[in-house]
Amino acid sequence: MSLRSLIVSAVISLGMVVAVQAQSFPVTVQHAYGESVIPEKPQRIVTWGWSTQDAVIALGEVPVGIPHFSYGGDENGALRWTKEAVAALGAEFPTILPAGGEPPVEAIAALQPDLILAVYSGLTQEQYDVLSGIAPVVAFPETVWDTSWQDTITITGEAIGKKAEAEALVAELEQFIADETAKYPQLAGTSFAAIAEWNGEINVYGDLDSRVQFLVNAGLTSAPSVAELAQGQDLYFMLSFENLDRLTSDVLVTYFETPETDAAFFGNSVIALAPQVAKGAVARVVGAELINSVSPPSALSLKWGYPQYIKLIADAATAAGK
Incomplete structure (x- = not known):
C-alpha cells in the first residue's frame, strides 16, 4: 500500500x-x-x-x-x-x-x-x-x-x-x-551503540539522546559501555578513533549524510579494527532523508523510514551472530 x-x-x-x-x-x-x-x-x-x-x-x-x-x-x-x-x-x-x-x-x-x-x-x-x-x-x-x-x-x-x-x-x-521489529527475532537481546563522526572524532550518542531512546523503546538494548564511557554526558560524548574498541556492543549504528563520508569513515584503518566493523555488525544509515526520518521519527516519517532502518540493524545483528 x-x-x-x-x-x-x-x-x-x-x-x-x-x-x-x-x-x-x-x-x-x-x-x-x-x-x-x-x-x-x-x-x-x-x-x-x-x-x-x-x-x-x-x-x-x-x-x-x-x-x-x-x-x-x-x-x-x-x-x-x-x-x-x-x-x-x-x-x-x-x-x-x-x-x-x-x-x-x-x-x-x-x-x-x-x-x-x-x-x-x-x-x-x-x-x-x-x-x-x-x-x-x-x-x-x-x-x-x-x-x-x-x-x-x-x-x-x-x-x-x-x-x-x-x-x-x-x-x-x-x-x-512492534510489528516491524517482530519480523526480526535476532534483535531480541541485541545491544547497540549509535555513532557518527564530528571534527575528526567519534560522536557517541548517549542514553538520553532521542535516537537511542527510540531504539530502546523499540526493544533493543543500549550497550552498557555507552553509559560507562559517557561519564555523565547522557546526550552525547566524543571518543577518539583509537578508542572505538572500548565501545563494546553487539552492533554499531552509524549515521552519515552521504555515501562519500560513510566510505571515508569505514576506509580508516583504525576504524576497521573495531570488532563490530570486522564482523560486519554495523547498521550503516546513509543519507539525510533516511536519517531525518528516524532520528527521531515524526508522525509521518515513521512509516516511511522505520522498515528500512530496522532491517539494517537486524542485518547487523545477524552478522554479529545473534
Whole structure:
C-alpha cells in the first residue's frame, strides 16, 4: 500500500473512531514556559521546530506555515513524507518559513496564525514571549529538543482539538513499530551503540539522546559501555578513533549524510579494527532523508523510514551472530 493510501486510510479510520465526541474549547496546555490558553479550535496554525508539522497533518489538518528543512528536505526545504501527506489530503502545501535557527517573527506574523506550535524545538523564553504577542504558543513540555515523538503527537492533538485522535494515532504507530521489529527475532537481546563522526572524532550518542531512546523503546538494548564511557554526558560524548574498541556492543549504528563520508569513515584503518566493523555488525544509515526520518521519527516519517532502518540493524545483528 502506498504512503498516500496509508495516510488517507488512517485519517478516515481515526475520524470514524472519535467523531462521536468532539473536543471542546477553550483548551489550556501546560509547557515549559507556563500555560497557553487556546480559546477556540485553531484555523491558522504555524509550526516551529521539528516534527510538529507532521503531527498536525497526520491528524488531518494542514498548517499555514511550517519550518524550512535544509537537512533531508528538497530544494524548497520540504520533506518528502510531508509533501505526500498534504497531497493525500488534497490540500495546498503550507508556506515554508525562511530558513534559520531562530523563528522568523515577521514571516510568522504575516501568516496571521491563531496558534503557534513549537512542541519539539529549541524555543527560548525570549522567543516564546515575542511569539506570544502574535498568537498562543505551545512550547515543549520540559527540555529543548527532548520531546518524544509520542508526546509531540498527543500535545499537538490536545492543542488543535483532536486529543482522542492523537492518542489513537500513537497507539497505531507503536503497534506498527512492534510489528516491524517482530519480523526480526535476532534483535531480541541485541545491544547497540549509535555513532557518527564530528571534527575528526567519534560522536557517541548517549542514553538520553532521542535516537537511542527510540531504539530502546523499540526493544533493543543500549550497550552498557555507552553509559560507562559517557561519564555523565547522557546526550552525547566524543571518543577518539583509537578508542572505538572500548565501545563494546553487539552492533554499531552509524549515521552519515552521504555515501562519500560513510566510505571515508569505514576506509580508516583504525576504524576497521573495531570488532563490530570486522564482523560486519554495523547498521550503516546513509543519507539525510533516511536519517531525518528516524532520528527521531515524526508522525509521518515513521512509516516511511522505520522498515528500512530496522532491517539494517537486524542485518547487523545477524552478522554479529545473534
